[in-house]
Ligand SMILES: Nc1ncnc2c1ncn2[C@@H]1O[C@H](COP(=O)(O)OP(=O)(O)O)[C@@H](O)[C@H]1O
């Protein structure tokens with residue numbers, strides 16, 4: 001299956017809203033919601049400053065199968081022997097991380113996963129390290145990647161794309177509120193729960209942002225023009241990627257695409273794309289407002305922030321607070337036989353983890 005590589009909550013507290021307004025989101029609702037976000041942010045900051053302690057030992061678990069592969073390792077399905085609880089375990093080879101100068105990124109990904117808690121993002125359950133690898137253990141999201149379902153269905157019908165877009169906007173709003181820029185939004189990094197709701201995974205490029213940053217990272221088709229042009233950039237890049245995602249969910253292919261990355265970048269920077277004839281007027285209008293090369297005209301970045309999305313015509317009928325609390329029925333539920341069912345994932349060769357007899361790169365990962 002064609003795949004694009006990036007180069008290089010379980011929170012118990014639900015959001016209690018006073019009134020559900022069907023069309024749009026009032027300033028009053030947003031004000032109330034901002035108070036809730038402030039609480040989530042202070043919880044994020046508290047976890048960020050505190051060294052996490054985990055009580056699960058690696059010997060208490062066993063690996064079941066491979067769920068996915070990436071640049072530095074792979075993601076395995078993991079079972080807790082006693083409780084039979086299932087997890088996804090990201091296994092990263094220390095040697096590869098060091099050789100590719102990704103130690104900082106890896107420690108950062110760990111700290112972010114340990115600190116975030118939001119209904120539409122994964123988080124860290126616990127971690128291990130041994131002589132050869134470091135391990136991130138997260139909740140297992142059993143429905144597979146959005147990418148898999150998008151390719152299977154060809155494209156999503158607008159109500160389904162809208163349901164997913166709502167959650168992605170809320171997740172980005174939360175991350176940005178916590179000063180986190182995500183930088184790798186794409187269907188491969190969005191998992192679908194058995195309830196049909198989303199969980200964004202892969203915080204490998206996510207970072208706390210103070211001011212601007214310059215690092216070139218992400219996935220070619222999803223890169224924002226300001227990032228390609230090596231201008232200092234900020235949260236605007238995530239809203240651009242969201243525009244690309246919105247297009248791809250509804251069309252089945254991304255708006256800027258060429259056989260080589262350079263040509264893709266030229267198309268992105270030109271800002272020219274064509275919507276398929278099936279797109280509704282409201283959807284076209286929304287995408288046009290997001291895929292703006294000039295960030296001062298881009299939705300998400302302007303004075304009204306996310307309210308530009310929450311009150312856009314395409315989202316008419318969406319009850320934002322109800323989606324946040326997972327009270328809206330998902331238009332799509334992945335097929336699912338039993339708890340360990342991995343039919344929603346691609347098949348991979350299960351290679352055994354190789355262990356060195358002596359601890360490698362101990363000092364580099366002392367803080368892990
Ligand atoms: N919590 C999870 N539950 C189920 N599958 C997961 C989970 N996290 C990751 N995966 C699978 O593993 C793949 C690679 O994980 P990811 O964190 O995106 O690594 P990489 O940085 O290598 O892209 C994902 O695209 C997904 O298929």
Ligand SMILES: [Mg+2]
Pocket residue numbers: 006070188189202
């Ligand atoms: Mg990924």
